[in-house]
Amino acid sequence: MADFYIKSRLSMETFKPLSSSVVQKEFNMYIENLYRRNRRFAEEVKRLIHKYVDRLVKIHGRDYKVKFMNFCGTHEWTTVHYGIRSLLPENIELVAGPGCPVCVTPSFLIEHAIKLSFEDVRVYTFGDAFKLPTVKPVKGVRNLAEAKASGGNVAVVYSFLDALKDLYSYAKESIFLAIGFETTAPGYAIPLINHLIPKNMYFLSALRLTPPAAEYAIMEAKKRSMPSIDGIIAPGHVSAITGAKPWDELSRKLGMPAVISGFEPLDILLSILELLKMVLKGEVGVKIEYRRVVSWNGNVESLNAINIVFEVVDSPWRGIGFIDKSGLEIKNAYSNYDSFKIFSLNKPTRVSWHDDSFSGCKCTEVVLGLAKPTDCRFFLKGCNPSKPLGPCMVSSEGTCSIWARFGGYLNLKKLGD
Amino acid sequence: MSKITLAHGAGGKETANLLESMIFSRVENRLKKVKGGLGIDHPDDSALIPIEDGKFLVVSTDSYTVSPIFFPGGDIGKLAICGSINDVLVMGGLPIAMLDTIVVEEGFPMDMLKRIIDSMVEILTAENIALIGGDFKVMPRGHIDKIVISTTGIGVSENPIVDLNIQPGNRIIVSGCLGEHGATIMALQHGLNVDMLQSDVKPLTGLFKPLMKHFTNVVKAAGDPTRGGLSMLLNNWAKSSGNLIYVDESKIPLSDSVRKYSEMLGVDPLHLASEGVAILAVDGEAAEEVLEFVRNLGFDDAAIIGDVKKDESFQGLVIIRSEIGGLRVLEPPAGEIVPRIC
Numbered sequence: 053m054a055d056f057y058i059k060s061r062l063s064m065e066t067f068k069p070l071s072s073s074v075v076q077k078e079f080n081m082y083i084e085n086l087y088r089r090n091r092r093f094a095e096e097v098k099r100l101i102h103k104y105v106d107r108l109v110k111i112h113g114r115d116y117k118v119k120f121m122n123f124c125g126t127h128e129w130t131t132v133h134y135g136i137r138s139l140l141p142e143n144i145e146l147v148a149g150p151g152c153p154v155c156v157t158p159s160f161l162i163e164h165a166i167k168l169s170f171e172d173v174r175v176y177t178f179g180d181a182f183k184l185p186t187v188k189p190v191k192g193v194r195n196l197a198e199a200k201a202s203g204g205n206v207a208v209v210y211s212f213l214d215a216l217k218d219l220y221s222y223a224k225e226s227i228f229l230a231i232g233f234e235t236t237a238p239g240y241a242i243p244l245i246n247h248l249i250p251k252n253m254y255f256l257s258a259l260r261l262t263p264p265a266a267e268y269a270i271m272e273a274k275k276r277s278m279p280s281i282d283g284i285i286a287p288g289h290v291s292a293i294t295g296a297k298p299w300d301e302l303s304r305k306l307g308m309p310a311v312i313s314g315f316e317p318l319d320i321l322l323s324i325l326e327l328l329k330m331v332l333k334g335e336v337g338v339k340i341e342y343r344r345v346v347s348w349n350g351n352v353e354s355l356n357a358i359n360i361v362f363e364v365v366d367s368p369w370r371g372i373g374f375i376d377k378s379g380l381e382i383k384n385a386y387s388n389y390d391s392f393k394i395f396s397l398n399k400p401t402r403v404s405w406h407d408d409s410f411s412g413c414k415c416t417e418v419v420l421g422l423a424k425p426t427d428c429r430f431f432l433k434g435c436n437p438s439k440p441l442g443p444c445m446v447s448s449e450g451t452c453s454i455w456a457r458f459g460g461y462l463n464l465k466k467l468g469d
Numbered sequence: 470m471s472k473i474t475l476a477h478g479a480g481g482k483e484t485a486n487l488l489e490s491m492i493f494s495r496v497e498n499r500l501k502k503v504k505g506g507l508g509i510d511h512p513d514d515s516a517l518i519p520i521e522d523g524k525f526l527v528v529s530t531d532s533y534t535v536s537p538i539f540f541p542g543g544d545i546g547k548l549a550i551c552g553s554i555n556d557v558l559v560m561g562g563l564p565i566a567m568l569d570t571i572v573v574e575e576g577f578p579m580d581m582l583k584r585i586i587d588s589m590v591e592i593l594t595a596e597n598i599a600l601i602g603g604d605f606k607v608m609p610r611g612h613i614d615k616i617v618i619s620t621t622g623i624g625v626s627e628n629p630i631v632d633l634n635i636q637p638g639n640r641i642i643v644s645g646c647l648g649e650h651g652a653t654i655m656a657l658q659h660g661l662n663v664d665m666l667q668s669d670v671k672p673l674t675g676l677f678k679p680l681m682k683h684f685t686n687v688v689k690a691a692g693d694p695t696r697g698g699l700s701m702l703l704n705n706w707a708k709s710s711g712n713l714i715y716v717d718e719s720k721i722p723l724s725d726s727v728r729k730y731s732e733m734l735g736v737d738p739l740h741l742a743s744e745g746v747a748i749l750a751v752d753g754e755a756a757e758e759v760l761e762f763v764r765n766l767g768f769d770d771a772a773i774i775g776d777v778k779k780d781e782s783f784q785g786l787v788i789i790r791s792e793i794g795g796l797r798v799l800e801p802p803a804g805e806i807v808p809r810i811c
Contacts, residue, residue, distance in 0.1 A: 088792055088793070089719065089792045090792070090793065091719065091792065091793055091794050093793075094793035094794050094795075095794060098794070132797060133791070133797055134791040134792070134793050134795045134797070135789075135790070135791050135793075135794075135795020135796040135797045136793075136795050137795070138795045138796040138797075139793075139794060139795045210659075317791070317792070317793045317795070318793065321793070436803070437803050438476065438482060438483060438803040448735075456800075457800055457803075458797045458798055458800065459786070459788075459797055459798020459800065460797075462783070462798060464788065464796035464797070464798075466782060467780070467782075467783060467788060467796060
């Protein structure tokens with residue numbers, strides 16, 4: 053098995069540099085067949101995972117539990133959609149941490165966007181944030197979808213480029229609701245530096261950084277004396293930009309292993325296996341499972357662009373409050389593109405910050421991995437994907453939405469074969 | 470004030486809830502069916518009305534609003550005729566007659582209307598089905614989007630297939646690759662190039678006529694996975710029969726292009742509509758034989774994809790074994806999946 057794993061790695065290394073479209077297509081198919089449609093490979097990795105857990109149990113006793121946290125909505129999606137939890141021994145708990153950028157976008161940003169949409173500023177948003185609710189109604193509406201239905205100027209786009217295209221024929225002021233983690237930031241920074249953004253588009257930055265939130269979530273569990281996290285499943289696409297380095301630093305700081313994982317089901321299983329090996333050896337530091345995309349230094353060009361345009365600041369997260377050095381704001385040199393400056397929008401400070409979680413809704417705890425969706429009294433009882441209450445059910449990347457859509461709330465291990 | 474949303478008409482949970490609260494619960498039980506037949510007491514693909522010699526009249530009605538009205542593989546006319554034919558067939562009926570209602574927007578090009586009606590007549594002729602009545606209306610410009618067609622299919626059955634008969638031990642057979650129609654329409658609506666896609670819209674007569682002749686009591690339930698796809702249909706079966714339906718994802722026939730487009734569009738292919746595929750629940754012991762028979766009829770991609778099981782803890786659910794062997798629940802689609810798919 054190990055041989056097969058190594059062989060697959062080697063053949064991929066030789067495959068990767070070729071990039072004509074035919075080869076790319078074959079490569080994609082190859083990856084899919086290897087990492088997705090591959091029950092035999094999965095069986096083998098599952099066997100090894102059980103073997104390593106058995107070893108840990110031998111050392112620590114029958115009640116031994118090990119807890120790994122992911123920091124990406126897509127990781128949670130893969131975990132639930134492919135039924136990964138049902139393949140693992142009871143001793144392993146996979147927890148979804150802060151990995152949904154829409155879920156953590158503070159209410160005040162949406163309130164600003166709604167207000168502007170009624171002042172005839174066109175608000176471009178991705179579909180996921182279209183129904184993201186505010187904690188209090190603004191002009192009688194609670195999200196951009198309702199704003200649009202009531203005459204607000206809101207446009208849903210599939211990509212940033214769609215918004216730029218739309219602006220060819222739209223001359224009035226517009227804002228782009230820029231929600232996302234490190235992965236999306238270069239997509240805004242690079243066109244900005246290259247003067248490709250029309251003068252009538254301004255950014256409303258809700259960009260957030262993942263490693264600070266990961267640290268916050270893990271420390272919060274400690275603070276509340278909850279069972280500690282034993283390993284980090286680090287986000288592959290974020291790391292494609294940041295490189296492995298920030299996760300290495302975080303891993304050493306927190307004294308727990310981290311593995312940067314891809315998004316196919318086998319990627320996640322292999323990352324869990326790697327984490328178990330590291331736990332067994334008491335190893336810290338980062339390993340890269342997602343070698344086909346992630347490098348140690350990351351995407352240097354993108355990181356430079358982010359540094360030119362954005363400043364790392366202490367930023368508020370919905371329901372959570374301020375996290376040190378966790379957000380990106382537009383630098384003064386580019387203030388002509390900053391909605392906050394152009395429209396003199398208020399920005400909360402640590403002192404003026406008001407909690408923006410819904411009363412009774414456990415989204416904040418769910419985002420931080422301190423609670424499961426099933427711990428919330430509204431989950432599937434008044435809060436479901438067709439009628440979501442909290443942000444974790446609104447966004448398709450939210451843990452509650454993923455659990456509701458694919459039965460993540462059931463322990464299917466009982467069903468067996 | 471609550472208002473109708475597109476989700477109410479998407480054929481998912483919202484539609485089911487609306488029909489229950491708005492219509493089914495407001496009709497007296499005795500008026501939900503004709504005596505000795507089947508109606509909205511147990512909503513199925515068609516209604517049954519008993520006639521002489523223990524036979525039944527099989528009646529089904531449907532309206533079609535698909536956008537765009539012309540698409541690779543067919544048009545709204547072909548879809549409207551095939552849809553009602555298939556609803557009668559999956560009930561075990563042989564279609565004999567059709568009625569249609571066409572509502573057109575003022576200003577609609579006459580040659581387009583002719584093309585649409587040509588394809589309706591073409592299917593009716595090929596299938597030897599009489600067009601016995603209908604209605605034609607025009608709405609002022611802007612009061613309707615281009616054209617809406619409604620059809621009512623009428624057939625006769627000696628042995629109706631009623632989905633209520635589904636039992637533990639039955640196996641689930643799919644007659645072909647899923648989601649072709651849904652993926653085509655969705656890709657068109659997103660302005661994507663659809664060279665690799667084509668709607669599968671077609672009458673399923675070639676499947677059901679021989680199947681009903683040779684396997685009369687073997688086929689326990691049948692359906693065509695239109696709106697809401699395989700997921701909606703299996704969930705209806707699981708809920709109405711109180712059983713667990715267990716599906717092996719690696720056995721589900723899907724074309725590479727549907728896989729690719731669904732991934733690109735962020736939809737589950739199991740939620741996408743087919744317009745020329747049948748799902749059967751058959752006697753476990755005869756399943757392999759039925760599969761062989763179906764394949765020999767030219768349905769090369771047909772496959773046994775799962776089983777009906779009795780399970781106290783998971784009754785009423787559809788559980789799917791993923792391609793890596795893990796388990797998840799296949800929930801019925803909710804919200805607006807693809808607007809105006811059929």
